[in-house]
Amino acid sequence: MQSSTIFFSGVGVPPPSLRVRSVLTPATDRGGSMSTSTGGPKWAQKTITLPPQRRGCHLITPMIVKEIGQDLSGFSCGLAHVFLQHTSASLTINENYDPDVQADTETFLNSIVPEGRSAPWRHTMEGPDDMPAHIKSSMFGCQLTIPITKGKLGMGTWQGIWLCEHRDAPTARRVVVTLNGI
Amino acid sequence: MQSSTIFFSGVGVPPPSLRVRSVLTPATDRGGSMSTSTGGPKWAQKTITLPPQRRGCHLITPMIVKEIGQDLSGFSCGLAHVFLQHTSASLTINENYDPDVQADTETFLNSIVPEGRSAPWRHTMEGPDDMPAHIKSSMFGCQLTIPITKGKLGMGTWQGIWLCEHRDAPTARRVVVTLNGI
Amino acid sequence: MQSSTIFFSGVGVPPPSLRVRSVLTPATDRGGSMSTSTGGPKWAQKTITLPPQRRGCHLITPMIVKEIGQDLSGFSCGLAHVFLQHTSASLTINENYDPDVQADTETFLNSIVPEGRSAPWRHTMEGPDDMPAHIKSSMFGCQLTIPITKGKLGMGTWQGIWLCEHRDAPTARRVVVTLNGI
Known part of the structure; x- marks a missing residue:
């Protein structure tokens, strides 16, 4: 098995503040999702x-x-x-x-x-x-x-x-x- | 072959101003897409x-x-x-x-x-x-x-x-x- | 019908600088990918x-x-x-x-x-x-x-x-x- 060409982009750009809306998500999950989303998509x-x-x-x-x-x-x-x-x-x-x-x-x-x-x-x-x-x-x-x-x-x-x-x-x-x- | 409605958004962007390019999109649609795209993806x-x-x-x-x-x-x-x-x-x-x-x-x-x-x-x-x-x-x-x-x-x-x-x-x-x- | 775990993120978040990581990508490609990614997704x-x-x-x-x-x-x-x-x-x-x-x-x-x-x-x-x-x-x-x-x-x-x-x-x-x- 061989592999090639991977590129990663944390794109995303500076809004004034992080906009996260959570619905029906326990606090622990919300924390998790926020912690990984700080780098943008x-x-x-x-x-x-x-x-x-x-x-x-x-x-x-x-x-x-x-x-x-x-x-x-x-x-x-x-x-x-x-x-x-x-x-x-x-x-x-x-x-x-x-x-x-x-x-x-x-x-x-x-x-x-x-x-x-x-x-x-x-x-x-x-x-x-x-x-x-x-x-x-x-x-x-x-x-x-x-x-x-x-x-x-x-x-x-x-x-x-x-x-x-x-x-x-x-x-x-x-x-x-x-x-x-x- | 006909085509219609294309809109392009560089979203979540730093910009001095929101970067939205619209092609073949009536002004009313463009307005709609801009209003929801201001928060990024x-x-x-x-x-x-x-x-x-x-x-x-x-x-x-x-x-x-x-x-x-x-x-x-x-x-x-x-x-x-x-x-x-x-x-x-x-x-x-x-x-x-x-x-x-x-x-x-x-x-x-x-x-x-x-x-x-x-x-x-x-x-x-x-x-x-x-x-x-x-x-x-x-x-x-x-x-x-x-x-x-x-x-x-x-x-x-x-x-x-x-x-x-x-x-x-x-x-x-x-x-x-x-x-x-x- | 039950439902669970939904989370919503307006991403596009403030890295100090554009975060692009390239692996196994020649410099020329990396340049190319960066040039198009500067505007965000x-x-x-x-x-x-x-x-x-x-x-x-x-x-x-x-x-x-x-x-x-x-x-x-x-x-x-x-x-x-x-x-x-x-x-x-x-x-x-x-x-x-x-x-x-x-x-x-x-x-x-x-x-x-x-x-x-x-x-x-x-x-x-x-x-x-x-x-x-x-x-x-x-x-x-x-x-x-x-x-x-x-x-x-x-x-x-x-x-x-x-x-x-x-x-x-x-x-x-x-x-x-x-x-x-x-």
């Missing part, structure tokens, strides 16, 4: 190269968090955007516990997208698994936006980020992560 | 617990707007992010008028994702409807980003936010709404 | 009306970039959000090179969503292609978020933005583009 962007994975669905939350965890901790509230720069793989959020869910999802995708001789595709020049891969990529999508809450990804208890590799030949995949918040 | 985040719903697709725009409408009104331009913290339900945007569209969508999902004895799933320990629910969750996704324009969600006339409950047993579902804008 | 929003397209998948990156390219160039880092205000068409990111991929994707969608006399839909009053169009719209979605890097959309080499028109009758389609960044 921040942006961070990082390109992560994920190692080649075999065809199928793979839990990549640990890889992503390893790369951005330290940056995340500087945000009390915000959004994390994860963007896959490819058209034959996909990103989705699903179960983080039982790997059978990943296997079954791959079974499903293969069952509804025809592949091989009986498939009706025109686009075959890159191999029999290529056009099915493009279709699966649009079905699940190549982008996720996840809330940031108190320095962490605000996913549910059982949610994880999956990289779904739809090609037979494992390839390194590039993901652009953009963080924005206070 | 804002963030809001709220966790909403939606009541249990029966299996199927449900229009939840009114519930969401009831929870965030007052906060929304403070933004002239921005984005609203809605994130479902579960892996056996989904969020999507679709028809807000004829409930038959919701029923037909549920019919479609059930027709393409096998369930019961003939289904090929390994992951069966949480019931026959669980693995199909995970698949449907990745098909529709668990996250929406919607523009905010002049204090309101910028959806089209016929668009609404749907919560699709893919489990047989109704459960309360948590949604994290994050607002960001000026 | 920016927002832009524009509604684009796309011309009517025949049923099928269409590459619209050139149309979108023509409309927002000049605005994009002012952002060193950010996010571009593209939102389709309709429920019978969709937006997705896929191959930008071989138009056969677009044709094959349309073939796939038609093969899995029943249409015509054998279809089980209740919602038929707007024509036999309407309910299938709604389903396809939720399958691919109506919204994209794309990173902005150094003044351009940060898509991969082979990625493009597609408008998928799911109705038989071509109609003009409205897209709201929101840019946010520094």
Whole structure:
């Protein structure tokens, strides 16, 4: 796993005084949010190269968090955007516990997208698994936006980020992560 | 191709004077956007617990707007992010008028994702409807980003936010709404 | 319906000086990012009306970039959000090179969503292609978020933005583009 280009900007500019309005937030939280917001809104962007994975669905939350965890901790509230720069793989959020869910999802995708001789595709020049891969990529999508809450990804208890590799030949995949918040 | 309403704001800015550039925006709009942008960019985040719903697709725009409408009104331009913290339900945007569209969508999902004895799933320990629910969750996704324009969600006339409950047993579902804008 | 934790921050707060941290970014880039970030975070929003397209998948990156390219160039880092205000068409990111991929994707969608006399839909009053169009719209979605890097959309080499028109009758389609960044 390689990574490159990250830049951070505490932008933001001098109002006469900090304007913070809190609703339904206990004092301790309010304190927390204020302490991190004093630097103004921040942006961070990082390109992560994920190692080649075999065809199928793979839990990549640990890889992503390893790369951005330290940056995340500087945000009390915000959004994390994860963007896959490819058209034959996909990103989705699903179960983080039982790997059978990943296997079954791959079974499903293969069952509804025809592949091989009986498939009706025109686009075959890159191999029999290529056009099915493009279709699966649009079905699940190549982008996720996840809330940031108190320095962490605000996913549910059982949610994880999956990289779904739809090609037979494992390839390194590039993901652009953009963080924005206070 | 036609275009309309663009406004640009260098927000939270030091300036001798507020830096707002408006292009193709009538004077009245420009006034509106300036009045809300004087305080700089804002963030809001709220966790909403939606009541249990029966299996199927449900229009939840009114519930969401009831929870965030007052906060929304403070933004002239921005984005609203809605994130479902579960892996056996989904969020999507679709028809807000004829409930038959919701029923037909549920019919479609059930027709393409096998369930019961003939289904090929390994992951069966949480019931026959669980693995199909995970698949449907990745098909529709668990996250929406919607523009905010002049204090309101910028959806089209016929668009609404749907919560699709893919489990047989109704459960309360948590949604994290994050607002960001000026 | 219960709700919890909302916090609001008018950020844009007084650092002694502009706080920019760059990691692994060459000096020339750092200079570039600083030069655009001095004005604080920016927002832009524009509604684009796309011309009517025949049923099928269409590459619209050139149309979108023509409309927002000049605005994009002012952002060193950010996010571009593209939102389709309709429920019978969709937006997705896929191959930008071989138009056969677009044709094959349309073939796939038609093969899995029943249409015509054998279809089980209740919602038929707007024509036999309407309910299938709604389903396809939720399958691919109506919204994209794309990173902005150094003044351009940060898509991969082979990625493009597609408008998928799911109705038989071509109609003009409205897209709201929101840019946010520094």
